[in-house]
Amino acid sequence: MPGKPLMLGEPGCPLCHGQGYVVEPGKLHAVARVCDCVPRCTLCDGLGNREVVIKGVARMGRCRCRVLPDRVALFNKAGIPARHARSTFDSYDPSAAGASANYHIARTVLEQYVPGQENRGVVFFGGVGRGKTHLLVAILRELVMLYGEEVLFVEFSNLLSQLKAGFDQGVGEATTLRPLVQVPVLAIDELGKGRCTEWELTIIDVLISHRYNAMATTMATTNFKAAHATGQTEINLTVYGGSNSASGTPGKLSGPTLGDRVGERVFSRLKEMCSFAPFFGDDYRDGRRGL
Ligand SMILES: [Zn+2]
Ligand SMILES: [Zn+2]
Incomplete structure (x- = not known):
């Protein structure tokens, strides 16, 4: 059932x-x-x-x-990395700063998901080691085991090399992209990481546009902030929670924004397809919890 x-x-x-x-x-x-x-x-x-x-x-x-x-x-078939074999809601450490707010965000994403319908995606953003990937994997695991939903986890730079290999082998764009476009839930880890060459940004744009048109659900994590601090109100972000509902901060997210990294076209599509959820807390990767 x-x-x-x-x-x-x-x-x-x-x-x-x-x-x-x-x-x-x-x-x-x-x-x-x-x-x-x-x-x-x-x-x-x-x-x-x-x-x-x-x-x-x-x-x-x-x-x-x-x-x-x-x-x-x-x-x-979901491509969950071996190091996240035990990343579940139960194994997430709720004691770290901000962790319970992060947990609540991820639970909400799962609870609001309705199989077989159009579902809004989510982008978890915040500093490294706050459990973004852990909770993303926990959601995917539940979607598969509770609903039998087809999901695919890809790490951003692996995704790009996979696409590049397809194109280099002369495999057409449609064939290379098909599995990534058709899967009902695509989860992209570390969105915006790497060099982000013009070719890479173009192909990501094509992929995200196809998923947008297919009304498929896209989830992602990123270490980049969603917007410049002064621009928070200028862009229409749907954000879960809020800074006053959690301890800690979304992290030292200075430098480029996600939009700077993936291009405004991709970012603007993501804003339409996804809610943006800040991840709070101190880094706790050193403790090997909530990777
Ligand atoms: Zn039987
Ligand atoms: Zn058993």
């Missing part, structure tokens, strides 16, 4: 705590598997298919026990 945890494991299982699946770091990506505590389905005897009678007509159909392995398979 959408929105309801599957809870197909043993509630007392030390590995999955009843979730029915476990996620571990693989070589590159986080890898999920169905937990050993999940009992063999008695409806289909573990075959995955069974006869169901609908309006007096018997036909073979997929058994509902397939939902869990299907979602596990979806998770394994």
Whole structure:
């Protein structure tokens, strides 16, 4: 059932705590598997298919026990980095400055998400080590495991090299971009990081425009501020929370803005597609929590 945890494991299982699946770091990506505590389905005897009678007509159909392995398979296609295999809402450290406000922002994004509909995206911005990526991954994990939503996590500079490789191999723009345009939820980590050459900005513009037209959901993190301090009221940003609702600050975000980095065209599209959420607090990457 959408929105309801599957809870197909043993509630007392030390590995999955009843979730029915476990996620571990693989070589590159986080890898999920169905937990050993999940009992063999008695409806289909573990075959995955069974006869169901609908309006007096018997036909073979997929058994509902397939939902869990299907979602596990979806998770394994999401490209979650291995280092974020254990990044969940539960493993986020709420004790650091500003962390509970950040947690609340991310929970709100998840709770407002309606599968199968047009959903507003979000851009988490703030200094390094405040758990932006951790909470972005936590949202993606829930979207897959609660709703069976197809999601894709890409790190900005990897995304650019992936696109460049596609073009260098003579693969057309449409083919190269298709998987990135079509996925219902695309999460871009470290947006604006790197050199941002003219070619890179052009291709990002094409990608974001396509997603805008497809009404697909785009989520992102960035270490760059959303606007110049004096320009906060000049641009129409939708922002979660507020500086008076959290301790800490969005960070020492001097220097260029996200708009300076990705170009005003891309930034202006992002403003239409996404809410901007400042991440508060002190850096706590050193503590290895909330990476
Ligand atoms: Zn288990
Ligand atoms: Zn079954």
